[in-house]
Amino acid sequence: MTSPRLATYAVSGLQRYGAVVDDGIVDLSSRFGQDYPTLREAIAAGALMRLAEEGARYRPHHALDAVTLLPPIPQPEKIICIGVNYPDRNAEYKDGSDAPKYPSMFMRTPRSFVGHNAPLVRPRASQQLDYEGELAIVIGKAGRHIAESAALDHIAAITLCNEGTIRDWVRHAKFNVTQGKNFDSTGSLGPWLVPYGEEAQIADIRLWTRVNGETRQDDRTSRLIFGFRYLVNYISTFTTLVPGDVIVTGTPTGAGARFDPPRYLKPGDIVEVEASGVGLLRNGVIDEVL
Numbered sequence: 001m002t003s004p005r006l007a008t009y010a011v012s013g014l015q016r017y018g019a020v021v022d023d024g025i026v027d028l029s030s031r032f033g034q035d036y037p038t039l040r041e042a043i044a045a046g047a048l049m050r051l052a053e054e055g056a057r058y059r060p061h062h063a064l065d066a067v068t069l070l071p072p073i074p075q076p077e078k079i080i081c082i083g084v085n086y087p088d089r090n091a092e093y094k095d096g097s098d099a100p101k102y103p104s105m106f107m108r109t110p111r112s113f114v115g116h117n118a119p120l121v122r123p124r125a126s127q128q129l130d131y132e133g134e135l136a137i138v139i140g141k142a143g144r145h146i147a148e149s150a151a152l153d154h155i156a157a158i159t160l161c162n163e164g165t166i167r168d169w170v171r172h173a174k175f176n177v178t179q180g181k182n183f184d185s186t187g188s189l190g191p192w193l194v195p196y197g198e199e200a201q202i203a204d205i206r207l208w209t210r211v212n213g214e215t216r217q218d219d220r221t222s223r224l225i226f227g228f229r230y231l232v233n234y235i236s237t238f239t240t241l242v243p244g245d246v247i248v249t250g251t252p253t254g255a256g257a258r259f260d261p262p263r264y265l266k267p268g269d270i271v272e273v274e275a276s277g278v279g280l281l282r283n284g285v286i287d288e289v290l
Contacts, residue, residue: 003277004052006157007192008039008074008115009067015074017042018062019055020192025062026055038074039193043140043156044243048195069116071189072159073138078245079108080235081134081163081181085225085250103226103234108163108248112182116191119286120164122265123183128167129265129285132251133209133217133273136161137202137228138193139245144236151232154241157193158202160273160281161248162209164188167257167264188273188283189246202228206276207252212269219252226250 005020006028016029017039028051036042042051083104114120122129140156164187170180196202202221209217221227226234231247256263265271265285274280 003194004049004056005192005194005279006039006048006051006055006072007190008070008072009062010070011062011067015070019052020064021055021058021060023064024060025064025067026058027061028055040073040076040244043073043138046140046156048140048156048193049197052195068118069191071110071113071115072193073244073246075110076244076246077242078239079110079113079248080245081106081108081248082226082231082250083177086219086223086252087225088219088253099225103231105235106177106181108187109182111184113187113189114185114283115188116281117283118185118188119284120162120188120265120271121183121185121286121288122267123166123186123288124290125183126166126168127264127266128257128262129186130165130167130256131209131211131216131265131271132163132165132255133207134161134163134248134251135202135205135207135221135275135278136189136246136248137196139241139247140196140243142240142242144240146232146236146241148229148233151229152199154232155196155228156243157195158278159189159193160191160275160278162188162271162273162281162283163248163251165255167262188281190281191279194278201277205278208274209252209254210272210274211256211263211265216256217252217254221249224250
């Protein structure tokens with residue numbers, strides 16, 4: 001049985017949201033837009049499952065290939081990304097270090113992401129555009145100092161991320177990676193939200209990334225160094241998590257930079273991030289044109 005799915009999309013120049021049913025989208029904006037202008041407000045109201053159930057009652061209004069899928073949450077307040085969160089990723093650094101005591105993290109801007117089937121943009125400043133397939137959790141209930149025992153109650157949905165990185169620009173400074181993580185249109189989010197229901201849904205998701213059909217990354221969320229409960233607890237210690245915030249939970253081993261020689265993305269490549277029970281996020285690659 002296919003999990004309920006909710007998407008933000010554009011059609012005829014308008015941004016809307018709806019339920020993904022079979023190979024189409026049931027427009028829900030026309031019915032619920034006054035209460036929930038976007039999926040961000042629906043998340044805050046705890047209404048994702050209600051919307052999914054309502055959408056399942058109707059035939060699609062649009063074919064999927066007739067709309068443009070956008071990042072599911074318009075303008076989230078925070079996109080927090082976790083680094084080095086799979087055991088083999090720590091080993092990739094070949095520095096003999098033990099597993100980290102605390103998670104590495106950084107922030108990304110909404111402008112650095114595109115949606116499903118939109119091209120990733122290799123910037124003029126660098127040819128080192130890399131892929132990082134990741135699972136992302138979406139916060140549904142605000143909180144600060146959230147206990148691990150209550151952490152999953154604050155999750156509204158899951159989605160996928162290609163946390164694209166400009167590798168030489170993450171090394172420009174001594175202590176941060178912000179520059180290389182925030183070039184416009186270098187990553188993607190989507191293709192939709194899958195409402196969260198219970199811990200078993202996220203405990204052991206298989207996540208894999210393909211480039212031009214070749215599997216480059218393949219791991220499971222059961223192997224995360226810092227699990228979902230811990231991340232919500234830890235992050236909420238220093239910042240208030242609010243509905244619509246996105247936590248991108250880390251990428252498995254196998255990014256292009258770790259090959260010898262490195263295998264960076266180039267125009268014409270197709271990157272697919274897929275996760276069991278979630279879906280498939282696909283993007284091509286183009287060069288920046290100014």
